[in-house]
Amino acid sequence: MNNLNGSEKQIAWATDIRKEFIEKTQADMKSADKNDVLDMKAMLKVADNITEAADWINARRNVKIMFFDRADFWEARREIKAAEKPAEKEDSGRKPSIREMLRAKIAEKNGDGASAQTDEEPRIVYDLSDWDFLSKPAEDRPTYLRFTADDKDSGSHAEIITNRHGEGRWLRDSTTGDYIQISGTSQYRLPRTKNALECQLAFRLRR
Numbered sequence: 001m002n003n004l005n006g007s008e009k010q011i012a013w014a015t016d017i018r019k020e021f022i023e024k025t026q027a028d029m030k031s032a033d034k035n036d037v038l039d040m041k042a043m044l045k046v047a048d049n050i051t052e053a054a055d056w057i058n059a060r061r062n063v064k065i066m067f068f069d070r071a072d073f074w075e076a077r078r079e080i081k082a083a084e085k086p087a088e089k090e091d092s093g094r095k096p097s098i099r100e101m102l103r104a105k106i107a108e109k110n111g112d113g114a115s116a117q118t119d120e121e122p123r124i125v126y127d128l129s130d131w132d133f134l135s136k137p138a139e140d141r142p143t144y145l146r147f148t149a150d151d152k153d154s155g156s157h158a159e160i161i162t163n164r165h166g167e168g169r170w171l172r173d174s175t176t177g178d179y180i181q182i183s184g185t186s187q188y189r190l191p192r193t194k195n196a197l198e199c200q201l202a203f204r205l206r207r
Contacts (some may be wrong), residue, residue, distance in 0.1 A: 166190030
């Protein structure tokens with residue numbers, strides 16, 4: 001690892017924070033889901049680029065958030081995803097999550113099936129399946145709704161996580177599973193249509 005810059009006390013403190021973060025991230029990767037593992041790999045790859053002790057100290061309560069504002073993190077994430085893409089296989093032995101079971105129940109009730117495949121697959125793949133929960137009473141929805149977009153050419157990823165009312169935005173900490181609010185309920189509102197939501201996600205892919 002690269003040496004850190006700062007006072008002697010700062011360097012000693014930051015070195016411990018960095019070491020603990022790396023060890024915990026490596027351990028958490030063994031049980032994390034695919035998208036979270038991708039984030040963790042990118043973080044470990046660029047952690048050596050963060051050489052200011054103050055950066056580690058200021059982010060010590062939630063180190064992961066520090067990476068989301070770094071261009072080298074997103075670049076590393078795209079590179080890792082592109083390199084692993086040919087080797088991806090469906091894990092048939094994985095148990096469905098509670099979210100997936102809820103989606104299946106809604107689809108069964110509404111008579112909805114899987115989307116038909118087109119002859120030409122789109123470059124950007126959207127997952128807006130949580131939109132179906134908006135037709136349910138608020139108390140029957142998951143606490144958070146998650147919408148994603150993936151650009152298959154560039155490997156970039158975008159997501160919007162909001163609460164069950166479609167108000168505010170959150171990030172999910174892949175190391176703890178906790179949700180961290182990044183926009184207040186008066187600062188972000190989910191669009192009224194799927195098309196508008198796709199436009200928001202597509203814009204975030206280009207950032």
